[in-house]
Amino acid sequence: MTLATRSISLAKEEAPALLSGAEIVIKALEYEGVDTVFGYPGGAVLPLYDALYFSSIRHILVRHEQGAAHAADAYARATGRVGVCFATSGPGATNLVTGLANAYMDSIPVVAFTGQVPLDLLGRDSFQEADITGITLPITKHNFLVKRVEELASVIRKAFYLARTGRPGPVLIDLPKDLTLRLAEFKPPQEVSIPGYRAEPRLDTSAVAAAAEAVARAKRPLIFAGGGVIAADAAPELMALVERTGMPVVTSLMGKGAFPEDHPLALGMLGMHGTTYANFAVSHCDLLLGLGVRFDDRATGNIETFAPHAKIIHIDIDPAEIGKNVPADIGVVGNVKMVLRALLEALGETPDVHAWQNQVAQWRRLYPLTYDQGKEELKPQFVVRQVYELTRGEAIITTDVGQNQMWAAQYYLCRRPRSFISSGGLGTMGFGLPAAVGAQVGRPGETVIDIAGDGSLQMTVQELATVAQYQLPIKICLLNNGYLGMVRQWQELFHGERYSQVDLSQGGPDFVKLARAYGIGARRVTRPQEVKPALEEALAAPGAYLLEFAVSRKENVFPMVPPGGSLDQMLGGKKPHETHPKRSG
Amino acid sequence: MKHTLSVLVENQPGVLARIAGLFSRRGYNIDSLAVGRTENPAFARMTIVVDGDDRVIEQVSKQLHKLVDVIHVRDITNEPFVDRELILIKVNAEPAQRGEIMQIVDIFRAHIVDIGRNSLIIECTGDEGKINAIQDSLEPFGIREVVRTGRIAMMRGVRDIDEEEDHA
Numbered sequence: 001m002t003l004a005t006r007s008i009s010l011a012k013e014e015a016p017a018l019l020s021g022a023e024i025v026i027k028a029l030e031y032e033g034v035d036t037v038f039g040y041p042g043g044a045v046l047p048l049y050d051a052l053y054f055s056s057i058r059h060i061l062v063r064h065e066q067g068a069a070h071a072a073d074a075y076a077r078a079t080g081r082v083g084v085c086f087a088t089s090g091p092g093a094t095n096l097v098t099g100l101a102n103a104y105m106d107s108i109p110v111v112a113f114t115g116q117v118p119l120d121l122l123g124r125d126s127f128q129e130a131d132i133t134g135i136t137l138p139i140t141k142h143n144f145l146v147k148r149v150e151e152l153a154s155v156i157r158k159a160f161y162l163a164r165t166g167r168p169g170p171v172l173i174d175l176p177k178d179l180t181l182r183l184a185e186f187k188p189p190q191e192v193s194i195p196g197y198r199a200e201p202r203l204d205t206s207a208v209a210a211a212a213e214a215v216a217r218a219k220r221p222l223i224f225a226g227g228g229v230i231a232a233d234a235a236p237e238l239m240a241l242v243e244r245t246g247m248p249v250v251t252s253l254m255g256k257g258a259f260p261e262d263h264p265l266a267l268g269m270l271g272m273h274g275t276t277y278a279n280f281a282v283s284h285c286d287l288l289l290g291l292g293v294r295f296d297d298r299a300t301g302n303i304e305t306f307a308p309h310a311k312i313i314h315i316d317i318d319p320a321e322i323g324k325n326v327p328a329d330i331g332v333v334g335n336v337k338m339v340l341r342a343l344l345e346a347l348g349e350t351p352d353v354h355a356w357q358n359q360v361a362q363w364r365r366l367y368p369l370t371y372d373q374g375k376e377e378l379k380p381q382f383v384v385r386q387v388y389e390l391t392r393g394e395a396i397i398t399t400d401v402g403q404n405q406m407w408a409a410q411y412y413l414c415r416r417p418r419s420f421i422s423s424g425g426l427g428t429m430g431f432g433l434p435a436a437v438g439a440q441v442g443r444p445g446e447t448v449i450d451i452a453g454d455g456s457l458q459m460t461v462q463e464l465a466t467v468a469q470y471q472l473p474i475k476i477c478l479l480n481n482g483y484l485g486m487v488r489q490w491q492e493l494f495h496g497e498r499y500s501q502v503d504l505s506q507g508g509p510d511f512v513k514l515a516r517a518y519g520i521g522a523r524r525v526t527r528p529q530e531v532k533p534a535l536e537e538a539l540a541a542p543g544a545y546l547l548e549f550a551v552s553r554k555e556n557v558f559p560m561v562p563p564g565g566s567l568d569q570m571l572g573g574k575k576p577h578e579t580h581p582k583r584s585g
Numbered sequence: 586m587k588h589t590l591s592v593l594v595e596n597q598p599g600v601l602a603r604i605a606g607l608f609s610r611r612g613y614n615i616d617s618l619a620v621g622r623t624e625n626p627a628f629a630r631m632t633i634v635v636d637g638d639d640r641v642i643e644q645v646s647k648q649l650h651k652l653v654d655v656i657h658v659r660d661i662t663n664e665p666f667v668d669r670e671l672i673l674i675k676v677n678a679e680p681a682q683r684g685e686i687m688q689i690v691d692i693f694r695a696h697i698v699d700i701g702r703n704s705l706i707i708e709c710t711g712d713e714g715k716i717n718a719i720q721d722s723l724e725p726f727g728i729r730e731v732v733r734t735g736r737i738a739m740m741r742g743v744r745d746i747d748e749e750e751d752h753a
């Protein structure tokens with residue numbers, strides 16, 4: 001080492017650079033490998049935005065903080081990395097709430113930074129003060145109100161660690177404004193120490209062995225795969241298990257894409273709007289292997305009659321999920337990928353399940369998903385099917401909530417993980433467009449399609465400006481039925497066709513004109529034969545495009561298990577051919 | 586059935602709110618909750634008495650475990666443990682009745698900690714049965730006010746509450 005370089009490095013050690021809290025945030029983000037942030041500025045985060053000004057981190061300026069939270073959430077879903085969003089104090093922070101709750105319900109890793117009033121004004125109902133750590137307590141995995149600039153770097157490290165490890169989830173960091181101006185040394189923190197947190201539980205090998213034995217004994221085994229398979233990047237292990245055992249696979253909404261849906265053993269989604277054959281398979285299987293699922297009531301229907309003949313194995317990273325909704329005969333706590341690897345290793349000879357596979361295949365033939373696309377009225381299912389065929393299931397789909405979401409789930413077959421991005425647990429209308437923003441920013445080379453509802457789209461339609469500003473080539477397929485369709489469907493089926501406050505046909509907007517007002521190409525499609533050419537045009541367009549499909553107004557989503565009903569008792573499909581005894585125990 | 590949970594938490598602002606929020610949100614019934622710093626000032630110990638069947642209690646402890654500030658949860662209901670509660674009772678006491686009240690206080694090895702013109706404040710510690718018994722015994726004189734701490738508990742012998750096998 002020459003004398004000169006040595007003296008320089010010595011000088012560095014002697015006088016550590018002091019950074020402002022805001023600069024520390026940016027440095028810490030760079031250190032975490034964050035290259036994109038979704039956000040919206042304001043008074044309490046001025047120092048943060050000032051520090052950002054000099055950073056190489058890309059900031060996407062949304063048009064409402066809810067959009068920032070949803071975009072960060074979808075960015076995480078699409079890329080597997082932690083999504084990051086910024087908002088100012090008070091109303092900026094409260095505008096994040098829906099987005100955080102959404103990420104929490106679906107276990108998505110997001111880190112949100114909110115500005116806060118200066119420390120000496122805290123607790124005094126100061127201008128734009130909101131107790132955002134209090135407000136988000138039940139909808140974050142954890143949150144922090146930082147009070148000392150010296151602990152800022154380690155809090156950020158902990159936040160990212162908590163967000164992405166174990167069962168992922170959103171973490172919020174509240175930053176009093178004066179703290180972001182105070183100076184401190186930035187030392188990249190090393191190991192995080194959180195005494196009350198364990199990301200990965202020790203694997204219970206005897207439970208794995210018991211699971212392997214149960215799989216090897218089953219005659220009618222079935223896999224129920226959920227979002228945990230995607231979160232753990234366990235799709236290859238799932239495929240290996242299926243290839244080894246011949247077990248058919250049903251998925252939850254969150255599990256779409258965990259297993260290629262065009263595979264002969266893929267039975268699609270189970271539950272309220274699942275396929276008849278998926279629900280029959282659940283109702284008849286003698287072993288149900290739940291992988292990264294939480295047995296949500298939309299998936300199970302009546303819990304008493306759920307999988308009545310099955311031994312249930314439940315594999316999940318969160319110990320609190322095992323036995324929470326459905327009693328598990330065998331519970332294995334762990335990362336699904338690790339557990340599946342151990343299971344594959346422990347698995348001996350497995351029995352011939354051809355008879356069961358044939359049975360399932362027969363149900364598929366007897367009770368397919370059906371709709372009737374005549375010559376006139378445009379059917380939403382037909383539109384989704386065309387989207388699927390033209391993209392060969394290779395696009396990234398985002399959805400809104402309602403009928404549009406269920407048709408997307410039923411008729412768009414996903415071939416890869418992280419390609420179906422939908423609000424599962426919270427069911428947040430308006431998720432689709434900002435989610436498409438996040439997905440497209442995270443995966444710039446991919447085709448991102450937002451399957452939208454007319455009610456939902458109006459909840460976050462301002463993000464069209466974000467799409468335009470950043471020239472994101474998102475394709476919006478709006479299924480416009482002029483109704484809050486899913487609510488109308490329930491009113492039709494369960495409330496004597498009293499359509500209370502669900503008609504959106506008056507008041508517009510003209511979606512084509514609206515999109516064009518933002519400089520986004522748009523076209524209205526009313527006839528079945530126009531669907532394919534219009535989609536081709538939109539997909540070929542270099543930029544964003546909105547297709548408004550004027551679909552049949554009173555189409556319903558079928559089959560349907562009425563709320564609280566049994567999975568084998570569906571409306572709209574063929575009639576069930578037998579009923580099942582209640583689950584014992 | 587009532588269960589006694591001993592919960593070790595980080596001694597930080599907001600921890601109590603997180604725990605109270607969890608109980609109300611998930612609909613668990615807290616019978617009592619007592620909290621205080623431990624021998625290590627970085628930690629606090631909560632003794633929570635909660636009502637519920639085994640499945641509920643299992644969920645309660647698992648959900649508590651998920652809170653990042655919670656270090657350890659142990660259901661000590663079926664372990665040998667010592668538990669105590671402190672009660673302050675303000676009871677009507679005309680001079681003529683004081684002798685009788687003092688006898689009761691003696692029987693329960695309680696103390697009189699304040700004397701008013703026609704009332705006494707009595708302090709008593711003990712397990713729940715004893716506390717309920719003294720309260721019942723004083724009832725006939727007219728109880729004006731009761732303040733109870735809720736149960737605190739500790740395992741007997743050399744074992745500490747926190748040395749334990751892995752929590753699933």
Ligand SMILES: Cc1ncc(C[n+]2csc(CCOP(=O)(O)OP(=O)(O)O)c2C)c(N)n1
Binds near residue numbers: 403428456479485
């Ligand atoms: C923020 C929010 N508000 C209300 C609801 C209740 N809700 C569920 S589906 C639905 C109708 C959605 O209408 P639209 O977006 O047009 O979709 P469609 O069902 O017509 O396809 C409503 C109001 C919700 N899920 N989210």
Ligand SMILES: [Mg+2]
Binds near residue numbers: 454455480
């Ligand atoms: Mg609609």
